Amino acid sequence: MTQTLPRRIDEFLAESGWATPQIEALPGDASFRRYFRLNREGKAALLMDAPPPHEDVRPFLHVAHWLNGQGMRAPHIYAQCDERGLVLLEDFGLDRMRDWLDENPADETRVYSEAIDALVALHRCEPGPFAPYDMATYLREVTLLPEWFCPQAGIEVDAEGFEAAWREVLTPLLDRQTPGVTVLRDYHAENIMLLADGSQGLIDFQDALVGHPAYDLVSLLQDARRDVSEELEAAMLDHYCQEAGCDEHFAADYARLGAQRNAKIVGIFARLNQRDGKPRYLSMIPRVWEAMERDLAHPALAPVARWFDANIPDEIRANKGKLTA
Structure with missing residues (x-):
């Protein structure tokens, strides 16, 4: 699992208050984005890895903040690193x-x-x-x-x-x-x-x-x-x-x-x-x-x-x- 994680992910998670979580890789989609489910002390979050130059997290963050501002139910953003394409966000669970x-x-x-x-x-x-x-x-x-x-x-x-x-x-x-x-x-x-x-x-x-x-x-x-x-x-x-x-x-x-x-x-x-x-x-x-x-x-x-x-x-x-x- 460690080999599949984004580089320097420990540093990002520590800065975000999510040091040493349990990490589970999730199935991918039709893009270059990858997702990981994090669990730490009974709390859950999702890590989005959207690596530049293939992906750009800024449009996602822009729309998420706007939707939440309108009272719509987009994931809350806990932490982000635009340059590396990393976003820590609310985990909506398993029920698609x-x-x-x-x-x-x-x-x-x-x-x-x-x-x-x-x-x-x-x-x-x-x-x-x-x-x-x-x-x-x-x-x-x-x-x-x-x-x-x-x-x-x-x-x-x-x-x-x-x-x-x-x-x-x-x-x-x-x-x-x-x-x-x-x-x-x-x-x-x-x-x-x-x-x-x-x-x-x-x-x-x-x-x-x-x-x-x-x-x-x-x-x-x-x-x-x-x-x-x-x-x-x-x-x-x-x-x-x-x-x-x-x-x-x-x-x-x-x-x-x-x-x-x-x-x-x-x-x-x-x-x-x-x-x-x-x-x-x-x-x-x-x-x-x-x-x-x-x-x-x-x-x-x-x-x-x-x-x-x-x-x-x-x-x-x-x-x-x-x-x-």
Whole structure:
């Protein structure tokens, strides 16, 4: 274990009042970040190791402090060393929303309703001091599909036409995300913790932007990592609209951002396989692809749907974008 720990970690922990704890390494994610659970004299904390230059802890700390200042449930920060990428933070425990629901499926409606309520509370806050989710960002993300997925699928596509179709589809949405809300961007069942006091804790929010309220709903209800039934998705969308209020454009914008996010994720999972040697994410592509196809069926997505008809062969679509490592 000692060999796997960050260098000079004893010095950081001693300065933070956490000298000589018991340390347990936790499973990693799709980034260079590593996490360790610390226990000392009956108290628990998490150590985040986000080593520069691959990672930068400052955005995480910026968003965490803002969320906690708004009464949202982000981890409290106990100590930090920005230069080394070390953060000592509150331990939210072991109950991820996904794992809890795997063992307690009867709680699904209640737990998702509470996750929707947390979004409603977030969206009632003034938008945070974060960059806008602008057209350039949307397009940069969505073009990951032709950049990474299509070559692995063995097809050549009209990349310029893809971007043009998306620009046409997303333009009407931009005015409706001003002044906007804080968008956490990865709000799903593996990034929501069920805490002992009955609240839900937020993690993995360092990429927050100011954008459209439908985005995090898509992230939650069209989850790349967990099956969410169409019935539950519809019920939770209705719950959100009852609590937050939704205009006549909301359903179309939800489909727009659903297709945009899912196309991005397909590209990211293909990139994780090819560039980063992480083929396990390929098994999730069919779930994401299926949700993307549902979104593409909305009339608001017509230009992008026509591009898919012209560029993605029927057999790939029928196979839900499945790739092999």
